[in-house]
Amino acid sequence: MSSDTIHDAALDSALPELIGYGLKRSATAVTADAARVLEPMGLRITTFSALTVICTHPGVRQTDLAATLGIERSNSVAVIDALEKAHWITREREPADRRAIALRPTTAGVMRQKTARLALLGHEDRMFADLTAMERRELVKLLSKIKV
Numbered sequence: 001m002s003s004d005t006i007h008d009a010a011l012d013s014a015l016p017e018l019i020g021y022g023l024k025r026s027a028t029a030v031t032a033d034a035a036r037v038l039e040p041m042g043l044r045i046t047t048f049s050a051l052t053v054i055c056t057h058p059g060v061r062q063t064d065l066a067a068t069l070g071i072e073r074s075n076s077v078a079v080i081d082a083l084e085k086a087h088w089i090t091r092e093r094e095p096a097d098r099r100a101i102a103l104r105p106t107t108a109g110v111m112r113q114k115t116a117r118l119a120l121l122g123h124e125d126r127m128f129a130d131l132t133a134m135e136r137r138e139l140v141k142l143l144s145k146i147k148v
Helices: 019-041 045-056 062-069 073-085 107-127 133-144
Strands: 089-093 101-105
Touching (some): 045 073, 062 101
């Protein structure tokens, strides 16, 4: 039997017992599908995440956004630039601290975030269709216990 005819499941049969392997496989599939859903809306996972934080916390500082998303402050600049170029957010200097930049969503940004969120909820319904509502809640709870 050639390696071409061996099913992928047989090749990785020793790996599923490793939690990290299962998480990586699952995350790769979920992330790829989420990216596919967001792309027609001009968003990536990172820009959607940033827009969501800005919409739910208008006036968030650029440095706090980077920390919340777990990205380098320098990398957050490109994300913020993309959102600003799309007219979904604005940057404003904080009157009390002229060095600080506050990020605020525009009306178009709020609408885009809502549309994208609904699309991602549909994506999750498809990806996690085999889980009950209780299993989904438990999965979220368990994932939050992983030390990062």
